[in-house]
Amino acid sequence: MRLRDRVAIVTGGASGIGRAIARRFAQEGAVVVIADVTETVREGGEPTRALIEAAGGTARFHSCDVARWPDMDGLVTATVAEFGRLDVMVNNAAIGGRGGRLLDVDDGEWDRVMAVNAKGVFFGCKRAVQQFLTQPVLGEARGRIVNISSQHGMVAAPADIAYGTGKAAVVYLTRQVAVDYASDHILCNAVAPGRILTGKPLGDAPDSLEYSHMRTPWPRLGRPDDVASAALFLASDEATYITGHNLMVDGGWMAY
Incomplete structure (x- = not known):
């Protein structure tokens, strides 16, 4: 129960x-607020909120487009109004682009991907820090961002310049927020997944999966739970002297 009585938001x-x-x-042990544009599970199955509640946990769903500041502002405001504080903000929401090298990507596609993958994380960090600064220190932290x-x-995302640039922005933003707000007892870290099999209905092209297996030294590819375990560590008191890390x-x- 490493997050007992903590309040966490998970976008996407x-x-x-x-x-x-x-x-x-x-x-x-965390109270979890699930923020997404829909409760429908891409890979199929019961909504995340329903699964948490069936297991005895506390969860809420909040409809939210992370690329819109009013949505992010409302998400945090509603969470704090109901539960009294925010302890952990997980900025996970992201979209894939249509792909393409520099000359293949028009400004509409660039803006669409960057709005979610970069600006959405910027909004999530900003609104979380605003809230954290109003809270007393709990343990050694006012709040944690993952x-x-x-x-x-x-490294480069082959033929997917918008996606790769957006994720590079997340890495830099993580370091900047960590440095700027360390003296305020706010921690900011990131988790960088490799090839994770999420069970999307359409799956992956066989040649892409073959390349990923060849490129990954571990005998299998990643699972969502592998990333969740890392996020849990960074969200817990066990990671108090770690900030700005990817x-x-x-x-x-x-x-x-």
């Missing part, structure tokens, strides 16, 4: 990695 918590994080946090970046924030969860991809 309806599906995939966000769903795994929300469920793991609830298992560890951003979900990507290995493609560290934790790779990639089966050794970046070490290869």
